[in-house]
Amino acid sequence: MSILEMKVPSPGESITEVEIATWLVKDGDYVEKDQPIAEVDSDKATLELPAEESGIITLKAEEGDVVQVGQVVCLIDMSGAKPEGAATPVEAPKVEAPKVETKKEAPAAATYASNTPSPAAKKILDEKGMEPAQVQGTGRDGRITKDDAVKAVPAMGATPSGSGSRAQSTTKLSVLRRKIAARLVSVKNETAMLTTFNEVDMSEIFRIRKQYKEEFAAKHGVGLGFMSFFTKAVTRALELYPDVNASIDGDFKINYDFCDISIAVSGPKGLMVPVLRNAENMTLRNVEANIKDLATKVRDGKITVDEMTGGTFTITNGGTFGSMMSTPIINPPQSAILGMHNIIQRPVAVDGQVVIRPMMYVAMSYDHRIIDGKESVGFLVAVKEAIDNPVEFLMGGDERKALEL
Numbered sequence: 001m002s003i004l005e006m007k008v009p010s011p012g013e014s015i016t017e018v019e020i021a022t023w024l025v026k027d028g029d030y031v032e033k034d035q036p037i038a039e040v041d042s043d044k045a046t047l048e049l050p051a052e053e054s055g056i057i058t059l060k061a062e063e064g065d066v067v068q069v070g071q072v073v074c075l076i077d078m079s080g081a082k083p084e085g086a087a088t089p090v091e092a093p094k095v096e097a098p099k100v101e102t103k104k105e106a107p108a109a110a111t112y113a114s115n116t117p118s119p120a121a122k123k124i125l126d127e128k129g130m131e132p133a134q135v136q137g138t139g140r141d142g143r144i145t146k147d148d149a150v151k152a153v154p155a156m157g158a159t160p161s162g163s164g165s166r167a168q169s170t171t172k173l174s175v176l177r178r179k180i181a182a183r184l185v186s187v188k189n190e191t192a193m194l195t196t197f198n199e200v201d202m203s204e205i206f207r208i209r210k211q212y213k214e215e216f217a218a219k220h221g222v223g224l225g226f227m228s229f230f231t232k233a234v235t236r237a238l239e240l241y242p243d244v245n246a247s248i249d250g251d252f253k254i255n256y257d258f259c260d261i262s263i264a265v266s267g268p269k270g271l272m273v274p275v276l277r278n279a280e281n282m283t284l285r286n287v288e289a290n291i292k293d294l295a296t297k298v299r300d301g302k303i304t305v306d307e308m309t310g311g312t313f314t315i316t317n318g319g320t321f322g323s324m325m326s327t328p329i330i331n332p333p334q335s336a337i338l339g340m341h342n343i344i345q346r347p348v349a350v351d352g353q354v355v356i357r358p359m360m361y362v363a364m365s366y367d368h369r370i371i372d373g374k375e376s377v378g379f380l381v382a383v384k385e386a387i388d389n390p391v392e393f394l395m396g397g398d399e400r401k402a403l404e405l
Helices: 119-128 146-151 175-190 203-220 227-240 284-300 373-388
Strands: 003-007 017-023 036-041 046-050 055-059 066-068 072-077 193-201 246-249 252-255 261-263 265-267 270-272 313-317 336-340 343-350 353-367
Touching (some): 017 175, 036 072, 119 146, 175 270, 203 284, 227 261, 227 313, 261 284, 265 284, 353 373
Parallel strands (some): 261 313
Antiparallel strands (some): 017 036, 036 046, 055 072, 246 252, 336 353, 343 353
């Protein structure tokens, strides 16, 4: 017999333990090499655990167990043969039991089930909004008498008769969810977080997308969305206000000469933030292609820890869920985050005239310990001017060239 001990691999640097979220196979199943056998949660991502060899599997950990990196979680018997498929068992012939005559007994005297109320008692209980099961009957066979109903007192918080279900359930949070919770609380407690707001006019971006979206998709194989414009607007603003692209480490400030932009993406396990490396050097096409690739990995559970580590600034889009305005929470150790919101046709004043424009509120939360009000407001104004006038500030005056058409 050849037994392989499968150990938990390291999902990434600094991760020492994971939680068995779901076993995808059962004890005693035959598994193929590279077949996903489990999903494990780390404090940064959910990852699949593939079988290292083919054979019969024996599980050594339960769902919900927290296991150390390098710990044995299952055994694979590589000498185990793949089952051909079990034959349907043949049922034994049924033997009819001999009939036994029973004597008919005289009908017993009428009895009452326990907690059955009398008509008068039932009326009183209905008026009190109580169920018979809530009252201990003192009558014959436990029957609820009128006196029992009069003396009955509804329990504190009792559900009135005829109301809906009040069931509840308790579910343990995953390692990832617990880590996110701890990080968000630490941000609120350990940073001097403030939020500044502005609004952007999406008219020009709407025009560009409408004019070029089909040609762009046909040539590049990806759609022309809003996120590429906002990503480039952010990288431009970060170059103008470098302290927004910094982090704090004790008594020191760390500045970065690159823009690694974390993009918040909603997945089956919650919100993930994969990173666009050196986004300042990307074209609009590069941004769209990379976001599409990372978002697909998040939704398929294929994203790696390395792809979500090391961002210097985050963009989150609550507008996809209908949010009109919010105060996004900083993604540590970063010092700022930009929140996008839904686009609403609103009346605005342009050159002294009231016109209807597609408008979006934007919000930037920042750590006031290293970013002053001047930098935060200036940064958001730089984002606004780039979105309001993308041809001048993001496309160098040449739309087709910027779109690589």
